[in-house]
Amino acid sequence: MRRLTRTVAAATMATALAMVSACSSGSDDADDNGVGSSLEQVTYLTSFGNFGRDAYAWVAKEKGYFKDAGFEVEIKPGQGTGSIIQTVVGGQAHFGPIDLTGGLLQFGNGEAKDFVAVAAIQQRTMAAIATVEGTGINTPKDLEGKKLADTPGSVVRNLFPTYARLAGIDYTKVTWVNGEAQTLMGTLASGSVDGIGQFVVGQPTIETVTKKKAVMLPYSNVMQDLYGNVLITSKQIATEKPEMVKRFSAALLKGLEYALANPQEAAEILAKNAEAVNPAAAAAELELMAGYVRSSNSGTALGTLDSGRVAKSIAILRGAGALKSDLTPEQIIDFSLAPAA
Structure with missing residues (x-):
C-alpha cells in the first residue's frame, strides 16, 4: 500500500513538473510584441x-x-x-x-x-508608357497609331484614357493588346509592340532586356497630385x-x-x-x-x-x-x- 502511495505521489509530482516546464517554455518562446510563439x-x-x-x-x-x-x-x-x-x-x-x-x-x-x-x-504615381529608341515615340502625341501592351487590369492601361485627354492624345487611335507582367519587356524587345505599360522605375530593366535606350512617358507629367x-x-x-x-x-x-x-x-x-x-x-x-x-x-x-x-x-x-x-x-x-x- 505504501509502495502504491509513493508511486502515485511520484507520478503526480512528475506531471506537475512537466506542466511547469511547458509553461516556462511557452513564456520563453513568446514574442516581444505579444503575438505568441505561433506565427x-x-x-x-x-x-x-x-x-x-x-x-x-x-x-x-x-x-x-x-x-x-x-x-x-x-x-x-x-x-x-x-x-x-x-x-x-x-x-x-x-x-x-x-x-x-x-x-x-x-x-x-x-x-x-x-x-x-x-x-x-x-x-x-509611377505609371508610365515605356518604349525604346527607334519606335518613333518621343512625345505623348507620338502614341497615336501605335500598338501598346499591358495586363488588362493594369493601372497604366486603365488610366490611359484620362492621361490621353490631359496630354492631348486621341486615345481611340491607340491599340492595346494583352500581356503578362513577366513577359512585357520581352514583348517590347521583340518589336511586336511599340510600347508597354510600365512604372518609370522599370527603365533600367527595360534597357537590360532590350539592349536599347528606354524612352519613358510618365503620367505624373500631366497628373501631379x-x-x-x-x-x-x-x-x-x-x-x-x-x-x-x-x-x-x-x-x-x-x-x-x-x-x-x-x-x-x-x-x-x-x-x-x-x-x-x-x-x-x-x-x-x-x-x-x-x-x-x-x-x-x-x-x-x-x-x-x-x-x-x-x-x-x-x-x-x-x-x-x-x-x-x-x-x-x-x-x-x-x-x-x-x-x-
Whole structure:
C-alpha cells in the first residue's frame, strides 16, 4: 500500500513538473510584441511580377521584420491593380499593393469593392508608357497609331484614357493588346509592340532586356497630385483584425525603408528568391523609386496618406470624365489604420 502511495505521489509530482516546464517554455518562446510563439500565415502579392520595385517585401521577410511582427508570409507575384484587388477581396491573399488611382477608378466605376488602402508605398504615381529608341515615340502625341501592351487590369492601361485627354492624345487611335507582367519587356524587345505599360522605375530593366535606350512617358507629367502604390487589404480583415493590419503594414514599411537605404543588398535578396532577376537592374529600380516614396516634406513619416490629396485625385478623375460616380477618400482609405502624418 505504501509502495502504491509513493508511486502515485511520484507520478503526480512528475506531471506537475512537466506542466511547469511547458509553461516556462511557452513564456520563453513568446514574442516581444505579444503575438505568441505561433506565427500567423499571411499571403502577400507583389504589385507586378518580381522586379526591383517590389524587393522591399522580400527584404522584410529576409530580415525577419515579418516574423518579429508575428507573421509567416508567403510572397506571390501580382499581376497589376485589377487582379490584386480581385485576389485580396476574394480571400486568396491578405495584402497587396495597388496603384491608388487605379483603385479609385475601379471603385468609382463599380468594377470593384470591399477593399481599403491602409498605407502609401509611393507618394507620387509611377505609371508610365515605356518604349525604346527607334519606335518613333518621343512625345505623348507620338502614341497615336501605335500598338501598346499591358495586363488588362493594369493601372497604366486603365488610366490611359484620362492621361490621353490631359496630354492631348486621341486615345481611340491607340491599340492595346494583352500581356503578362513577366513577359512585357520581352514583348517590347521583340518589336511586336511599340510600347508597354510600365512604372518609370522599370527603365533600367527595360534597357537590360532590350539592349536599347528606354524612352519613358510618365503620367505624373500631366497628373501631379496622384499617389502611386498603396497597400490594400479586404474590408473584412480591416474591420475584424485592425491591429494585425497595423503590425503587417509597419513590418512591410520597415522593409521598404531598409531597401531604399540599401538598394544593392535588397536587389540581391530579391534575386535569391525570384528567378530571372538582374540584381544591377533591380538595384537601379530601387534608387529611382526613392524619389517617389519620400514625401516632399522630409518630416512626413513613410506610408502616410493625406485626405486632401486623395480628394484632389478624385477631382482630377471626375474632371476628366473617368469616374462615373463621385466618392470620398474615406470610402477607399481607412485613415485609422494608416501611419500618422
